[in-house]
Amino acid sequence: MTDVLVLNFTYEALNITSFQRAVKLIFSGKAEMVHGRTTILSSPTFEMRLPSIIRMLYYIKRPMQKVALTKKNVLLRDDYMCQYCGLTGERLMTVDHVVPRSKGGPSTWENLVCSCMRCNNRKNNRSPEHANMHLRRKPKAPKYIPWIRIKRNTLPDEWHKFLFLYNVSIEERIE
Numbered sequence: 825m826t827d828v829l830v831l832n833f834t835y836e837a838l839n840i841t842s843f844q845r846a847v848k849l850i851f852s853g854k855a856e857m858v859h860g861r862t863t864i865l866s867s868p869t870f871e872m873r874l875p876s877i878i879r880m881l882y883y884i885k886r887p888m889q890k891v892a893l894t895k896k897n898v899l900l901r902d903d904y905m906c907q908y909c910g911l912t913g914e915r916l917m918t919v920d921h922v923v924p925r926s927k928g929g930p931s932t933w934e935n936l937v938c939s940c941m942r943c944n945n946r947k948n949n950r951s952p953e954h955a956n957m958h959l960r961r962k963p964k965a966p967k968y969i970p971w972i973r974i975k976r977n978t979l980p981d982e983w984h985k986f987l988f989l990y991n992v993s994i995e996e997r998i999e
């Protein structure tokens with residue numbers, strides 16, 4: 825794993841980049857190393873630890889990129905958790921139209937949720953009220969792109985203290 829977490833000047837998680845790009849940012853004076861890995865990168869002219877976390881030395885205004893509405897991104901937004909029964913697991917999940925397509929339900933962030941196959945079959949072509957199945961949280965469009973790449977299983981330990989805060993703010997937006 826050689827991905828590098830990029831923090832903004834304010835220590836807020838910004839995105840994830842390759843170590844090559846991170847090294848370039850450090851050498852051009854645009855970023856500093858916050859946490860290095862044990863692996864040493866060396867060449868005849870320099871030696872440094874493989875970066876794990878870097879911080880930008882100036883403030884980056886985060887662009888308000890829209891997150892593409894795809895099946896995968898709906899599942900990521902919902903943490904691969906069935907929004908009806910709470911079951912989790914990447915392979916078992918489908919995307920459910922809360923108001924069914926057959927009843928005019930649109931394909932929008934607000935009308936699509938992660939659902940396990942069992943709940944999806946059980947709900948069939950009914951609204952949650954008719955099926956007596958309740959959503960665990962109100963589905964909303966996510967605002968930023970970076971968190972999507974952060975919701976992965978294997979994160980280096982040193983990333984957690986930065987992503988903890990970050991994920992909390994994301995969860996607040998989703999609720």
Ligand SMILES: [Zn+2]
Pocket residue numbers: 906907908909910911939940941942943944
């Ligand atoms: Zn379910």
